[in-house]
Every structure is written in C-alpha cells, then in structure tokens.
Amino acid sequence: MTDTLPRIVGTRELDRLVVRFAGDSGDGMQLTGDRFTSASAFFGNDLATLPEFPAEIRAPQGTLAGVSAFQVQVSDHDITTPGDAPNVLVAMNPAALRKELPHLEVGGTVIVNQDAFMERNLAKAGYEGDPLEDGTLDNYTLFKVPMTTITKEVCKELGVKPRDAERSKNFFALGLVSWLYGRPTQPTLDWIEAKFKRQRLVADANSAAFKAGMAFGETAELFDFNYEVRPAALKPGTYTHVNGNTALSWGLVAASQQAKVPLFLGSYPITPASDILHELSQRKNFGVRTLQAEDEIAAICSALGASFGGNLGVTTTSGPGVALKSETIGLAVSLELPLLIINIQRGGPSTGLPTKTESADLMQAMYGRHGESPVPIVAAYSPSQCFFAAIEAARIALKYRTPVFLLSDGYLANGSEPWCLPDIASLPDLAVEFATVPNHTNDDGSEVFWPYLRDPETMARPWAVPGTPELTHRIGGIEKEDGTGNINYESDNHGHMVKLRNDRIAHIANDISATMLEGDIEDAELLVVGWGSTWGAIVSAMTRVRKEGHKMAHAHITHLNPLPKDLGDILRSYRKVIVPEMNMGQLCRILRAEFLVDAQSISKVQGVPFTAAELHHHIIGALDD
Amino acid sequence: MTDTLPRIVGTRELDRLVVRFAGDSGDGMQLTGDRFTSASAFFGNDLATLPEFPAEIRAPQGTLAGVSAFQVQVSDHDITTPGDAPNVLVAMNPAALRKELPHLEVGGTVIVNQDAFMERNLAKAGYEGDPLEDGTLDNYTLFKVPMTTITKEVCKELGVKPRDAERSKNFFALGLVSWLYGRPTQPTLDWIEAKFKRQRLVADANSAAFKAGMAFGETAELFDFNYEVRPAALKPGTYTHVNGNTALSWGLVAASQQAKVPLFLGSYPITPASDILHELSQRKNFGVRTLQAEDEIAAICSALGASFGGNLGVTTTSGPGVALKSETIGLAVSLELPLLIINIQRGGPSTGLPTKTESADLMQAMYGRHGESPVPIVAAYSPSQCFFAAIEAARIALKYRTPVFLLSDGYLANGSEPWCLPDIASLPDLAVEFATVPNHTNDDGSEVFWPYLRDPETMARPWAVPGTPELTHRIGGIEKEDGTGNINYESDNHGHMVKLRNDRIAHIANDISATMLEGDIEDAELLVVGWGSTWGAIVSAMTRVRKEGHKMAHAHITHLNPLPKDLGDILRSYRKVIVPEMNMGQLCRILRAEFLVDAQSISKVQGVPFTAAELHHHIIGALDD
Amino acid sequence: MTNVPTTTKADWSSDQEVRWCPGCGDYSILTAVQLLMPELGVRREDTVFVSGIGCAARFPYYMNTYGVHAIHGRAPALATGLAMARPDLHVWVVGGDGDMLSIGGNHLLHVLRRNVNLNILLFNNQIYGLTKGQYSPTSEIGKVTKSTPDGSIDEPFNPISVALGAEASFVARTHDMDRQHMMEMFRRAHNFPGAAFVEVFQNCNVFNDGAFGAITKKDKRASMLIHLEHGKPVRFGDDNEKGVILNSYGSAEIVDVADVGEDALLVHDENSQEPSLAFALSRLSAGPFEPTPIGVFRSVERSEYAAEASKQLAWAQEQSGPGDLASLLHSRATWEVS
C-alpha cells in the first residue's frame, strides 16, 4: 500500500483544531497524544494539552473505566487552553467511543479503529447495538479504519509477531491523523528511532505503522481533504515543549543555581507529584540530592534538616501528603528557615480522584496548621510558568527565611505547551548571604551570635549553618525570645512573636509584583479574579466575551499570601467581581474576608478544568444579572 | 501555739476575692489552690480558677521559670472568670514574688514565706536587694510569715524529719489563708485524711501544718481582721466542683450512655489533653475502651475503626496532634462515619507554649485538610459546659454520621467552677438506629444494601455494622457513587458528591440552637461576638459596661460550623461588631467572609485569657470610636 | 461456628470488577483467599478486610464481606480499633510493601507487639505498583526505578526479621505461585489467636516482573524454597540433598546433608518461645535469588490485646457494677444549694 502514488486531495485551512485521542489504558494514547503535540510544537503551532487517565495501573481492558484520553488544541494563534469540545475524536475501541463521544462538538469528526468493534468489546462498553451502524453517529463525520489489520499486515513483512504488531496500532492512528492535519513527519520518525534504538524490531514496527497511517490517509478514498493549521505568530525565540511538572523541576534547579545553594528534595511518591521526584533524581550533576523518604513526614523533615544545613530544602507532594506534613510546616514556621512545600493538587477529599485535577487545597495551605502560623503561598498558572513560579517561591523562601507553599495542580502538572525558553541571564539573582560572624555584643563586650536577630528590612533572621565557627546555636519549636532565640514562655514575648511572625509574612507584600490585570482595565463591567490553572480558560473566555463587545477585566493572583497590595483597590473599582475556582469558593472567601467585597464564587469541582465556553457562559450570565 | 486562746479579731465582708498562690514547681501550689477552691465551693461561693504551670516537669528550683501559680476568684454572686488583678498574693519564695507581683492590684495583700527570702534565693530570682525590706512592697500590705520554721516546729512533735516536714509548708499557707478568708476547715482536713490514708506521717504533718496556719492567723498579732465572702445565691441544686477536662470526659460517657453505643477513645498523650485519656481509662465499668496509641495518627485511625464497628469513636489531642490527624479526618469525611476529634487548644505554632492557653486552631478545624472536606465544629465555653458541649458534638456526629470537631482550650481544661449537676433525665436521647436490612431493590427484584443511600431528612447514610447479615459492604476514601458507594471517577458524580458533602453539613444549621444572645438585644450600640473560653470574660465585662450605662449585647457562638442560621441577621442589626479572640482574628475572618459584615477583631495571643478589665477597656474604646 | 451456612468461593466474591493488571500476582492471592473462606466456617458478615492504599490494598473491594479501604499505611491502626471494639469479628489486614513497611511501618510494629487479633497479609512485590514503579523498602540495593535512575542505595528490610524484632508471635511466608501453600498459611493465620503476620511474595508483572522468579518458578521451587515444617528437619533440594544447620554463632547455614549427616540438621520448632531460632532462619536468605525459607517461622501464643482489654472491662464492671451516670456525676465532693 505504501508504494501507490499519492492521490490529489484538497487542503483546507483551520485556525485551530482540537483533537482527542482515546483508547484503552494499554493502547498508548498518552504517547500518541504526546507525539502529535510535539510534532505540532515543532511545526510552530501554539498548543495546550489535557491528558486524562484512570487511577488504576491497568483498569480492566475494554471497559469505560479503562479509557485513557489525551486532548490537544493546536492553533495558528496564541491559545491558553486545550480547547472545549474536541473537533476530532480518535477512538481506538467502543469504550473510548462511548465515553468520549458526548464531549465531541456536534458535527465533529470521529475516526475509529474498526477492528476493535467486535461484539465482545461492544458488550464491555455497554453498547447493545453497533454504534458504527445503528445511527449513533449520524450527526458526526465517521471514518472507519481497520487499524489493527493494516498494522499487522505492514509489520508482517518485518517479521514482527502479530501480537506484538498490534501494539503499534497507535502509531498507525498517529500517522493517519498527522497526515490529515498536515503535521510534519520527521520529528516523529526521529523520535521513534531514538526511543527504541535498543529494540530494533519495535522501532521498525512503529515506523512502519506510522508511515502506513500517513499513506492510508493519502491513499484511501475516505478523505477528500486534509487540513492545515498554520504556525502561530509566537514571539521569536527558541521553544521547547514542556509540561508543568518538568518546568517546575527545572525551576527548582534554576533557583538552586541562581542562589548558589544546593537543592535537596525530600519526597514520597504520590500522584500527580511523583514526576518531580523522578525528574530531579536525574539532575545529580547539578548537585541535586533526592531522598525517597519512608513517608511524607520524613520527606519534609529531611528537607528541613537539609535547610538547616544550608541547602534549599524542598518537598513535593499532593493534598493527602500536605495533610501529613502540616505539623512539620508549623515547625518550619517557628524555625524560620527556607523551605518549599510543593502541592500538586488533585481531586479530594481523602484519596478522592488521584489522577484528576482540582484546586481545593488553598485553604489548607493558608490555614492547615495549628496556632498562628502564616506561610507565603505562590501559585503557578500555566505549565511553562511553573518554571518561574518555582523560582519565585524559592526567592521568597530564601530571602525571607520562611517555608513557602507552591501550588500547582494535576492539570498544569501533566498539561503541556510550547515554551519560549528564557535567557538564563534574565533570571533573578537569588544569592544568599549566610551568617559568618557574631552579630551581637554583650554588655561585657563579648561577641555572640543571636539566631533571631533580624534584618531590619526583611525581618528575616540570619541563616547560620553548621560548620561556621562561633555561630553555634540551638533552635526549636517552643516559643522563643526574639533576638536570642532562647526558650521563653512569657506572655508579652509570645504576643510579640505571634505578631512578628504575622507581620514578617504580611510585609512580603512590599516585594511582590502588582496584580496581573488585563482586559478593559479602565471601564470593565465585570472583573474576573482567578488563581492557578484557571488562567488559560479565563484568558480564552475573556477574548470571546470582549469580541462580543462586553467590557471585562481579568486579575490573576499569583501570590495568595500575602495578597498583592493593590488588590483591594482593584476589587473595589469594579461593579461586579466573580471568582471562578476549581473548588467551592476558597479564594472568594479570602477576598470577601480581607476586602469586604461582594465577590461571587463560580465553582466547578468535577476533576476537569473549566472550559473557556463554560466560563464564557458564566461571565455573560453575570453581566446580564 | 495551737492551744492559746483565740484573739478577738474583726470580720469584714467582701463580695468577691481573688487569691493567687505562687511558689516553686515543687511547692505544691496547684494542690493548695485546688484545696482552697474546693473548700470555697463547699462553702457555697461561686468561683472560677486559673492554674498556670511551667512546661518542664521540674524547672530549676527557685528560678522565675520554675514558678507555678494558681489563681482563684471566690464570690458571693455569679461570676465567670478567675478575676483580673488578684487581691491577695501568697508567695512562697522570691521568684514567685518577683514574677507575680506585677499582676497584683495596687494596695493588695502580699503574704510571703519569710524563710525563703535568703540571699541565695533572692539572687536566683534576680533580686539585688531584699524586696521585703527595700521598699519594693511599699504600696502593698505585706505579711511576712516564717512558714517553713513553724511547719517544721509543729511537725517535729510528730516525729517527722525536718526535710519531710518542709514539704507541708503549703498546707500551712493554706491554713493561714483559709483562716484569713473564713473558709471552712473540715473539708480540707477530711481530704487530707482520705488522700494520705496510707501515709500516716504525711497525713499528720499536713493536718498539723494546716491547723498551725489557721492558728497562726488567729493568734499572731499580724492580722487585725479577717474577711468573709458569703455564699453566692446560686440556683438550687446539687453542686460539684469540676474542671473542663473532667466535665468533657463525663460528657463523653454520658453521650455513650444516652446513645447506647459504646465509647472508644484512641488517644496519644499531649498536654493539655492527656487528662481526658486518664479520666476515661478509669471508666471501664461504663464499657469505655481506651487505647494509648503509638501516635496521633494511629489514635484517630483506631477510633475510626471502632466507629466502623459500631462504637462512638473519639480521639483527643491538642493542636500538633490535630495536624497529624488531618489526613484521617479527610478519610472520615469520605466514609461518613461518626467520629469526635477533640482539640484542647494550647499556645502555638509548633510546640509553642504547651502549658498555656490559646484558641488559635479554629481555622485548622475549618480548613486543615485537603480538598473540600467540611466538618462540623462545636466549641465549649466554660469548664462545666464542656459536659454539654461533648454531648452536643456526639449528637451531631451520631445523627449526621460525620466527624465532628470539639474545641476546648487549656484554660477551660484546667480551669474549674462549681457545677450544678444536671438531672440525667433531662439529657437528650441520642439513640442510634443501626441499619439491619437491605435498603434497595434492584431491577431484578433482589434486595441489596446500598451504604450511601441517604436518609432524606438528615442526608445521613445508614450505619451498618459488621456482624449484620446481608449488609456486607466496602467503603473507602476514593470518590464514590452516591447510593451504591461504588468507586466512581465520573466528573458529574464528583461534582454531585462534593456539593452533597457540603450541603449535608450546612444543613445541620437547621438542627442547632439559635445564637446565644444576651444583653441589650434590642438597642445595643455594640455587639461582642465570642466563641470558646472568652465567654466568662465577655460576660463579666458586659456586666461592667452595662453598669456604666452603655448598651451592649453579647453573642456567643457554640456552633462554628455550620453557623447558626440567625447569625447573619443578628450581626447586621448592630452598628458595631467586635470579636475578641485568643488568636489573630479567626472567627472574625469567617464572619466577614460569610456575612460581609465589618466585624473588627480584638486579639490577645499571650498564653493567658482575656481579663474582664481588658475587654471592658476594648469595649469602651470601641463604643467611643 | 455452629449454624454457619455452607458457602462457596462465589459467595465470597463481591460484584465489583477486579481492576488489577492482567497477570498480576494479586489475582492468585485473591483466589486463594476466596477459596479458603468457605473452609473456615465463618460468616461473611463477621469478616472484615481492612487495607491501606496501593494495588494490594484494593483487595477488600473484591471480597463480599465488610471492608474498609483506608488511607496509605494506616490499615493496622484502623484495624486495631475495630478489633478492640468488636472482638467477635475476624479482621484481615491487607497491604503492600510500601503501605506496611514504608509509610505504615510503625503501625505494623505496634500491632505485632500488642498482639492484636488480626490476620495481616503483606503483599511484597518489592516495588510501588500503584504509583507506577518507584522502589520500595524491600527492593534490592542497586534497583533502577523512576526515582532511583542510578540505582537505589537503601538496604532493604527483611520483613520476617522486622516482624520478629517487633515481638511478633505468628510469622509466616508464602508466595503467589502456590495456591495450596497460600491457603495453608492463611488458614494458620486465621486460626492463630493474636496478630498473625504473613509475607506473600507477589509478582508485579508490570513494574517488577519476575522479581521472585528465581525461587518461585515451578522448576526452581524444590531447590530454592526451603519449607519450614514444625518438628521436621529443615531440608530441601531437588533430591532433598540440602539441609540447614545452626552453627556455633547461632546462624543458620545451608549444608549438604551428605556432609553433615541427617542428625545434624536443624529440626524446626515454630513454637519456640524464644524468637532467636526464627530470626536465624529469617536470615538464611538475603533476597529472592538464593534458597529462601517459606512456611511458619514462629507461632507462639500469648495474651491477645483485645481480649485483655475486654477482661479489664469485665473486671471493672465486676468491681464497681455497670456504670451509672448519676453516680459518676456525684462521685466527687458535692454540696447542696437550696
């Protein structure tokens, strides 16, 4: 089939395209989506992705529970979300079709692996009839492709066993879709070569399947057109394609380099945070030490111990792990040492929905400890921005000698986008000054070291690390006297220290950027306030709303504690304030308490991000109120 | 000395009296205070106490850090606090004098153990001169009594060794003060007999010292008057004298009895909560099982396991322990089982001030978990009311099948007051209906059990305990389908369940008493909103403020989540709302967020409760604003 | 056990789809348990499975009994409360090597020393399955995983040694390839009145395939598995030619029977009060690549925790009568105000 001559087919241009690959957990859909994305990135599109997979390692084959999906939006212009309803659904089996079809845009394209639509699979998916025949797909454009059969056939020539060949069918699908949407082929072929270089047969089978898919598109008389999504006019620079967890890990490495302080990660595996541990454990040549601890408590304690030793201590986890760490975070507040607590939020409460996204741990970050123990909170808002968020969190921790929360979520963690790589020289200098000499003169003239004597500007205490002569000192979680750091149970001292700990965190507001404010700043009818991963959807929705002639503005909060100093004034200058969140209104409550503004919560807690369409709908609704 | 004839001295009447006993940790001041309190209670006074002791088991003798103090207010009328500035200070050594004198009312009475004012002790306390001689006490009425000498002397006759005799000097002090303030002597003598019945010599020495103290008052020409505080006109009934931890423990036993559900306590020792474990471990004849677990996590997990088994599971701790329990509380939210989490709050953050009081864990109770996991919160407001607060928390937990927080604090826990014992018949019936039969009929007519099928009124799920035939079921912390309880990862189901968990807790507002509101309800210029142990001080302060002709009202919140339904209207009906709290304004933030009312925080975080005088000052200040 | 209705495997299987990877060793353990249950003469409703989090910990969902799928590492603690509150129940605890030896190690220790009446099954696959393949506290040194790209540097635990160090009174080991042996060990655990700890070698065919192959494959078993049988000399080998002796330093050693003579062999005594013998046997193998003992290492009865707690309750009621609330409230000094 590969050697027939190309048919002449027309090419139509699209400004953007949302493809959703869906199949069984074992079908390699995440990989397929990832490759499509990479090729598109290489081609120069802007894009955003949304992987979704079951919590089981291998949910039962062929069932709805076992469906794994990957959605990507590619575009010829700047976009910020993986798209609302997909335009194209690639369904590798009946379960995938059944589960994903409801999301497809009406009239959208469905490409199925016809071979998988056998009676047994249909029954497993809960279909009584055959959806390919019984009218289920009447309102869609359906392409039935015998992917398994063709893949096996082309692989036979290579000497690949049929069972093994079948595994390459996702590359067939990838080839087909790549042809259909004019994606470059070389990056994928190169990638296959590199990835499977030690498994010759697998490499060959995947390449053959991929090429067969491309050829099928070109040859089979099914497709009259293919489509093109032109490169986006992105700002000039060198780009790479990155997901949030990788960007965040690199941000930590960068922070360590910029501070010239070694990075220590104490972590315990948990979805969706584990990949940061995996990534950083490969960065040993940057002097990064990682410890897979026995639990989350040991993980954060080890990080705190490393911070005491002069490292930048970091711990990564998700909500349930943060719960376990709370006592130690309180200790870090009392010790006033730099420490990053990174929460890749997932669906809760309890074990909840481990592989799904949610942003419902903001209140936990604010208040999840006993006593008055304020901790700065930084939140990332896009996959690539996780890099900068990590640097910013580290900056605050190092400069102000405090534990800092960095919040990301499952959507940012696994979602990806093209990233215009920053110039290293443009990164902030985080250089740290360690204490080296005594800082206090006793009445008798002797020089001593006071571990809680503060920098008048930052209110930070000195960071004196073991090994430094003359600075030996003892610190602990019992209330201490300001200055000397000695244990102190006095009433007045405690009152002073509680206030001081509060003030020193509040004070950081002087050293963070102003609220990110966009849109019709001067004359908006409505302000949307967001934080975290809702950023993309809000930006998209705002574009639509403003196109429709409405005036709106968007404030995105990157620093949730302390809040930016200008925020109160901003909130008060708009008639309506709505706060979309992937929780029951946590930031909204904080804003109401802090500024007595009648901000209204828009809440979605379904394990999936807001779509731009949903937000558009809410915004128009609020405008109409 | 005991056989001289009584001198005639005058008696003056007082309406109330605040005595503070202070000495070294080893001097038995807590015991002395306790006995004075008991005798006063027996006499019929109203009273309230405030014990304060160092965090060390035995802080270094004679130092300021080693001072242990006990304050008690006795009164001929209804009082709610241990008093502001003491009228009388009993100081057993120079350190006690130095540490406590600043709190004494100007012109107050100081009774010192003269024997302890030797050079060494003076130096340890940081005195350069002798305060008994150098004018330090010019503005006070000073009585110097050689307590040690006299005690040793009277004990000598009994054959007690001088070193041992010295230990009885606190009974001498008690005798003296008892005489001075007309306390009945028999209760104390009886108590000594009972307590030391197996240590004859100790009993005799203590009795002798006590009597010698009384005799000294009568005989020595130091005192021209003694004083009388008449019994208070308390409501009729049988009274006992109780502290918060005991009342709370008894409340738990009562709840178990009223529910006919066995009580299980899983706990790990921590100050100031340990005494509940101690008390309940003595209640085995009530079928109470206690487990001193290996840590706080095991403690709450064991309680949750017992709840699954059909017990009323309870766990007791203080703030650091709650931090460790947070993950399991999330599980309990997901399992929808009854569980009490009792937090006897203490000074934080971190280890903080273990023996001092604070109420800064409200936000932790509200939000100290990941995901959306609402938990009802009940707060006790006086030592004896801890009994009812425990019953109320248990009622909510049992009826609504939910973990419930019960908040007390160090001040309530160790503070005591006379308690008019309730009629058992008046206690609420907490009878629980366990599920016994299947509750759902499948399409095929088979009867099955759905663990998450809800009671339409309470929204509670059935409590089906192991051992019940036909109701076998499996539950866990992963998101589940409502009704069947089966694992379910669907978006819509999760959205539904998150909202349902929220609503079912919010809904409890229909089943709690209206806001406790007192004072000039109709026409107050100012509303004071309190929660927890500030109750006593607010009530006292209100009395003073209203005596001065101001109009004020006091709302005290016993249910912090959900809040009483009438609270919003109440808050909005007063021009000014202030919220005194032993934290940085936690309830205040909640009220502002919930009701958009400009409530102002009055904050004291010093390890000691507000005094009525302080609150009076704040209230007047707010009125003058 | 009177009047317990006769049941079959099907009665003990819940209606939930089993969601382990095809080929996972967990399936055969599940089958062994479901086959054993009808033989035990217990009721489904009196049986509870409690677990933490992990692949192994999904176990309770598949048993048609009462069950709690709790949180990571805490199953032994939760089960302790349940067993104390309800000494009438049969409580099983299931978890993985991460669940019970990493995050939950402490609860395991304490439940063992307290001797709470639980049947504890540790599915040891030497890997974190559910989180997709990080090394576990039983993984061999040098293990390359996602979190240890350059090889792990942690000495693994020997779960049998850990249990014995923690005063465990019943300690056994079995593997997922031998249904009969599993059933026998689980039956013994069930019959033991106290905390019964059973390590089950379990193959995770996705992230650690074949970890135990060198000793559990059919053709390797005779030469690589040392069956411990009470009262019998410890022998193994394709022709039973190998045996175990205790040397003068108290270590167990593998010998050729021909070299030392049959009488020199160690005769296994699972009831030895003193755990040193069991401990020595646990050290015979440093991992599933050399001859490894399976069977019951130790089975020594001592007072059971929940029963002791109940005794104290009964005693208290005998002493002071059943609790009376009014008397409790009046138990301290009281006075009347009228």
Added chain:
Amino acid sequence: MTNVPTTTKADWSSDQEVRWCPGCGDYSILTAVQLLMPELGVRREDTVFVSGIGCAARFPYYMNTYGVHAIHGRAPALATGLAMARPDLHVWVVGGDGDMLSIGGNHLLHVLRRNVNLNILLFNNQIYGLTKGQYSPTSEIGKVTKSTPDGSIDEPFNPISVALGAEASFVARTHDMDRQHMMEMFRRAHNFPGAAFVEVFQNCNVFNDGAFGAITKKDKRASMLIHLEHGKPVRFGDDNEKGVILNSYGSAEIVDVADVGEDALLVHDENSQEPSLAFALSRLSAGPFEPTPIGVFRSVERSEYAAEASKQLAWAQEQSGPGDLASLLHSRATWEVS
C-alpha cells in the same frame, strides 16, 4: 582532625540552665557526653545535636554546638536530611523511648536500614516523662500509670531486638550510672561510620524511679549486668561464675561456668556479619529485672547512606559535567520561531 583546638567540658556546655528534675538520669548522660566531646578531636561547630520532644529531647539546648529541638518523633528524619546535605558534620540524635519507639518508631527503623551516619542515643526510662507519667512502648506489662490505671496490657519492645530486626549495623547498650561505660559506648558510636544506635537505660526519678535499680545499682552490677566484649567469652557474676552459651536452638542461655566449663561459653563477636548472634544476646533478658547484657551487640561496617548519595552525585558530574542550566532547558527537542 588536624588543627582542632583543645577543648574542655566547659566549652561544650551551653549557657542555658539545665531544666531536668533534680536527680534525673539525664544529667549524668549529659555529663558523659560533655566529657567525651573534648576527647573526640572534633570541632564544636561541626557537631549538631538533633532531637524530638520529651525530657530527653531537651538535650541539644545544653550542648554548646549546633542543635535542633524538632517535633515529637521526627528527629531521625530531620537528621537524615542534614546528614545527607552535610556529610562533613557529626550529627547526634537524642530522644526518649516514646519519641523514638512510639511516635517515631518508623523513622528509627528506616534510618537504621539506610545506615545514615548518625549517632543515635535512645534514653530509655520506660515512661513518658515530659507528659507526666504515661506508660511507654518499653514499659513492662501490667504497668500502672495515669493512662493504665488497671495495668498496661502491651508487650514492650526490646529496643535492641527492634534495631537488629531493622538491619542496624551498630547496636549497643549502656546505662546512666556508669559514666565510663557510657563514654566508651558513645565514643564507639561516634567512630562508627554509619547509623550507630545506643540504648541508654535512664532513670526517671519522678515517674519511674528505680526502674533499672535491680541491675544498675553498684552492688547489683556484677551479678546483673553482662558485659559484652568482642572476642571474649561472655561471663559475669560476683565471682564471674556465670556465663552465656548458645543452645542448639540458637538461644542464648545463662549457665554456671562450673557446670559447662569455660570452653563451652559463647565468645562474643560483635563483627559477625550475620545478626543472629546479636539478636540471641538481645533476648537474654526480658527486662531490667534479670541479668542483662550491655556493651556493643553488633558493629558491622557497610556502605553509609550519605556517602553513597554523594558518590552518585560525583559520578553524575563525571559523566555529564557539572550541570549547565541553559543546556538543561535545551535538553529536549527545541525549535526556533523568528
């Protein structure tokens, strides 16, 4: 150790008032440590004491070194991070029996198996001191305390057995009444390159006075303390008339030397690779009321955790050169937009 200035006990004592109860055994341990330090040839600033919470855990405040008084049970975990980040330091961990065997038991196990270079001193007073007298995981069965008014029902841990079950490579025991012996054990712990675990019997004269009196009082020591000395037969008794043998079930047994002859006695080998001998010795005594071994049970070198981690770092740098941030960012497929 070159150029380390000569110091005295006073140099190692901080200016903080010691706040233990008068007569507490913690004082003598503190003295032993402060006396030992000048002998070790280390600098104060290179020494860190890390502790949890409890009376014992106040220790760091009294040492004029760096110190962290952390939270209950977590000292070994915090110290692990510190020791990994700073392999140049001498890190000591101090805690009570509650701190390290109750809430912190798991961290202790893991630090021992990993063999992190820490000197771990467990002050075992068989009670919770700081919280005023509840029983601890080392309290004897039947102990009446505030939380167990009818006597405890928990089998206590034997800390030495627990450590050995967790793969500990250095395990020793000493007591607060013998300064020389303490100093010797602490010195040995310091010199050991890995996790060195030392149990110290410590008297809490307020809540558990005399717990060890039956074996540590001057006149009891000869007959009740069995000194383990490497390479020497294990003997004790007022006239050295008692000895220890290993019986055929691998258990250590006390015998009259006269009965068995000197040659039959067990010769202690602290370097035995196999921990069974040490384990058997740990079982000789079930509590401080019968003859109890003290000294070094086991001292076997194996690779140290922090050093191994550092090696992997060095190797990575050798392989790929020191990290370059720009290359890292460009390490995946990149493309240009102009």
